[in-house]
Every structure is written in structure tokens, then in C-alpha cells.
Amino acid sequence: MTVLQEKTYQPFTEESVLVYLEQKGFIKDRKEADCKEVGDGNLNYVFIVRDNTTDRSIVVKQALPYAKVVGESWPLSLDRARIERQALQEAAKHVPHLVPEVYDYDDTFAITVMEDLSDYVILRKGLIEGNRYVNLAEHIGRYLAETLFHSSDEALGPVEKKKLARQFVNPDLCDITEKLVFTDPYFNAESNSYAETLEETVNELWQDDALLFEVAKLKKQFLTEGEALLHGDLHTGSVFVTSGETKVIDPEFAFFGPAGFDAGAFLANLTLNFIAQQERSSEGDRQEISAYLLEAIEQTWAVFEQRYRELLKEHAVEERYKSDEYADYIVKKIWQDTLGFAGCKTIRRIIGLAHVEDIDGIEDDESRLRAQKRAIETGRHLIFNRQQWQSPSDWTAYLKELVQP
Numbered sequence: 035m036t037v038l039q040e041k042t043y044q045p046f047t048e049e050s051v052l053v054y055l056e057q058k059g060f061i062k063d064r065k066e067a068d069c070k071e072v073g074d075g076n077l078n079y080v081f082i083v084r085d086n087t088t089d090r091s092i093v094v095k096q097a098l099p100y101a102k103v104v105g106e107s108w109p110l111s112l113d114r115a116r117i118e119r120q121a122l123q124e125a126a127k128h129v130p131h132l133v134p135e136v137y138d139y140d141d142t143f144a145i146t147v148m149e150d151l152s153d154y155v156i157l158r159k160g161l162i163e164g165n166r167y168v169n170l171a172e173h174i175g176r177y178l179a180e181t182l183f184h185s186s187d188e189a190l191g192p193v194e195k196k197k198l199a200r201q202f203v204n205p206d207l208c209d210i211t212e213k214l215v216f217t218d219p220y221f222n223a224e225s226n227s228y229a230e231t232l233e234e235t236v237n238e239l240w241q242d243d244a245l246l247f248e249v250a251k252l253k254k255q256f257l258t259e260g261e262a263l264l265h266g267d268l269h270t271g272s273v274f275v276t277s278g279e280t281k282v283i284d285p286e287f288a289f290f291g292p293a294g295f296d297a298g299a300f301l302a303n304l305t306l307n308f309i310a311q312q313e314r315s316s317e318g319d320r321q322e323i324s325a326y327l328l329e330a331i332e333q334t335w336a337v338f339e340q341r342y343r344e345l346l347k348e349h350a351v352e353e354r355y356k357s358d359e360y361a362d363y364i365v366k367k368i369w370q371d372t373l374g375f376a377g378c379k380t381i382r383r384i385i386g387l388a389h390v391e392d393i394d395g396i397e398d399d400e401s402r403l404r405a406q407k408r409a410i411e412t413g414r415h416l417i418f419n420r421q422q423w424q425s426p427s428d429w430t431a432y433l434k435e436l437v438q439p
């Protein structure tokens with residue numbers, strides 16, 4: 035029985051992907067093609083298929099009906115494959131050079147057939163190795179501005195915006211974020227994961243009622259503020275890079291949420307890498323790597339802000355949205371939310387279920403513990419100071435001070 039005759043969802047294997055692609059005409063002869071499952075994320079299969087007769091390759095991404103990282107006890111809707119594909123297609127309208135091209139899809143099998151980015155590396159891996167990417171801040175700042183603005187009420191008007199928003203109702207994936215980012219790290223939840231040596235720090239955090247209150251407010255914003263179509267999981271594992279190119283991948287968490295959430299996720303992950311590099315990089319390289327990361331934090335925001343202001347002026351649907359005063363108001367709101375969400379994103383990667391290799395991969399126990407404590411402290415500062423820190427230089431000044439010997 036072939037995959038297409040069956041026509042009900044089933045997880046693909048390396049063999050059945052080839053059968054499927056042959057039937058769809060993507061490859062001529064499956065015996066002349068290679069397929070490898072390479073997915074190392076938490077939720078999906080990713081197959082790379084090479085047609086040896088043409089030497090062309092494509093990616094087939096398939097959603098599984100549960101969270102791979104947890105197992106079948108955490109079921110997840112397959113509709114996220116459609117959401118991811120449509121989010122990529124939305125982004126491609128405004129920043130086609132910054133997302134992989136979608137070639138085809140099949141909602142029954144929850145698959146997207148798309149551009150193979152095997153020549154790229156995952157940004158997190160590249161940053162861990164101490165590499166620098168000259169266009170990264172420009173690209174991500176631009177990606178944020180274009181995707182967030184073009185899905186906002188200011189760009190679409192309320193009717194079109196609501197029509198678009200209803201395509202991106204994503205309860206299962208939002209539930210993951212609500213639990214793993216805003217809830218579980220703040221009490222003794224079963225899903226949490228941290229070393230015994232961190233217990234005292236974690237207990238202190240759980241008893242910090244002022245912090246818990248601020249996180250509850252940020253969670254409320256995440257639950258209720260549908261300002262723009264978000265990527266929803268814009269950490270450095272969701273970005274592919276070469277020395278000059280950038281592609282944002284994996285928007286399966288996409289939904290209409292608070293605009294500062296994506297910038298917060300990205301900048302939090304640069305911040306985590308900065309903290310990790312104080313332990314990872316050799317003394318000779320540390321200064322340059324640190325300076326690069328701090329500049330990337332500042333520049334990403336600067337590019338975002340400048341482009342967002344331009345877009346408001348050029349394309350807003352109401353005249354009053356075009357004033358400097360209105361732009362100041364919007365940009366300030368997004369900035370403060372970015373800080374708050376970045377704080378939550380930093381803390382969850384130390385206490386919560388899903389960690390980051392930047393920090394967890396630090397071999398020496400004492401160095402790793404120092405980095406973990408610094409990350410938690412940074413998260414607290416980002417959350418508490420979100421109304422005081424006026425610009426990214428306040429953020430980077432804090433980080434410089436934090437790592438002073």
C-alpha cells in the first residue's frame with residue numbers, strides 16, 4: 035500500500051517520504067534518491083531528500099501528533115504544520131530573502147516541502163563556536179519590523195487583521211509557551227529541570243512575590259494582546275545562517291500576540307550566548323566575541339526601530355498613525371515588552387524544561403553554575419527594569435557590569 039492511497043495521517047519514514055515524493059512528481063525515481071531524517075528539534079521530523087539524477091535537494095518537514103521531546107503523553111495538534119507554512123508564506127510577502135521557500139504542502143500528512151538549507155548552520159551552533167555574522171542584526175531587525183508591522187492593525191486595518199488572525203489560532207503551541215515560559219519555572223513544577231547546585235537560587239526566585247507578580251502581568255499580555263503575527267519561538271535555534279545570509283525557520287508557534295515577544299526571544303538568546311561566552315571563549319577571544327554580541331543586541335533593536343517607524347509613516351492605514359508621537363508610543367510599548375519577555379525567556383532556559391546548549395554545554399561545573407546564576411539574575415533585571423531601561427545601551431551596560439571580574 036502506498037502513502038498516497040492510504041490518505042490518512044501517518045508518520046513518514048525515510049522510505050515512505052521517497053514514495054510520497056515520487057508520486058507527487060518531486061523526484062523521478064526513488065531508487066535514484068537519498069533520504070535522511072535529521073530533525074534535532076523538540077517536535078517534528080525533518081527529512082532531507084537528494085535527487086541524485088539532478089543533484090537537487092529539498093526538505094520535507096512533518097509534524098508529529100505529540101511533543102517529541104516529552105513523548106506521546108503530550109499530544110499536539112497537527113494543524114501547526116499548516117500554521118507554520120502559512121506563517122512562512124506571510125513572511126515571504128515582505129522578507130522573502132529571510133525565510134526558506136515553501137514548494138508544496140499536504141495538510142493530511144502535516145508536511146511542508148521546502149527549500150533545503152543544508153549550506154547554512156544553526157545560529158546557536160555558530161555562536162557557540164564563537165563565530166560572528168556581519169549581517170545578522172540587520173536581517174533580524176528587518177525581519178521583526180516587516181513581519182510585525184505588516185500584520186498589525188496599523189498596517190491592515192481592523193477587519194483584514196482579524197481575518198488574518200483567525201488563521202493563526204494556535205492553542206496547543208501557545209499552551210506550551212504559557213506553561214514552559216510563564217508558569218512552570220515559577221513554582222515547583224514537575225516539568226522543571228535544573229541542577230541541585232542551583233536549588234537555593236531557584237527557591238529564592240520562587241519566593242520573590244514582586245517578580246512573580248511581574249511575570250503574571252507578562253503572561254496576561256501574552257494571553258490577551260493580539261497585536262501582530264508572531265513567529266512565536268524566535269530563539270537562535272530558529273535561525274539559519276551563512277557568513278552573509280540569514281533565514282528564519284520554524285514558525286510553528288506563530289499566533290497573534292504581543293509584538294515584543296519575538297524581539298524578546300531573540301535578544302534573550304543573544305544574551306544567554308553572551309553569558310555563556312564568558313565561560314566558553316579563550317581569554318584572547320572573549321573581548322571581541324563579547325563586543326560583537328553586545329553590538330548585535332543594540333543593532334538588532336536599532337534596525338527594528340528605524341524600519342518600524344518608516345513603515346508606520348509610509349504604510350499606516352490612518353493618518354494619525356503616521357505621527358512621530360504615535361510612533362514613539364508604539365515603539366516604547368514594544369521596547370518595554372521586549373525587555374519583559376526577554377527576562378522570562380532567559381529564566382525559562384535555566385529552570386524550565388527546555389534548556390539551551392550555550393549554557394548547558396559548559397563543561398566545568400563551577401563555570402556552568404556561574405553562567406546559570408548570571409542568566410537568572412539578568413532575567414530578573416530585564417523584567418524589573420522594563421520601564422526604566424530606555425534603550426538597548428542600558429541592557430548592554432548591565433551585561434558588561436555583570437561580567438566584570
Ligand code: SR1
Nearest residue numbers: 076101103210214267388
Ligand atoms: C515541548 S517543546 C519545548 C520548547 O521547544 C521549542 O523550541 C519551544 O521553545 C518550546 O518551549
Ligand code: MG
Nearest residue numbers: 075267272284
Ligand atoms: Mg522549533
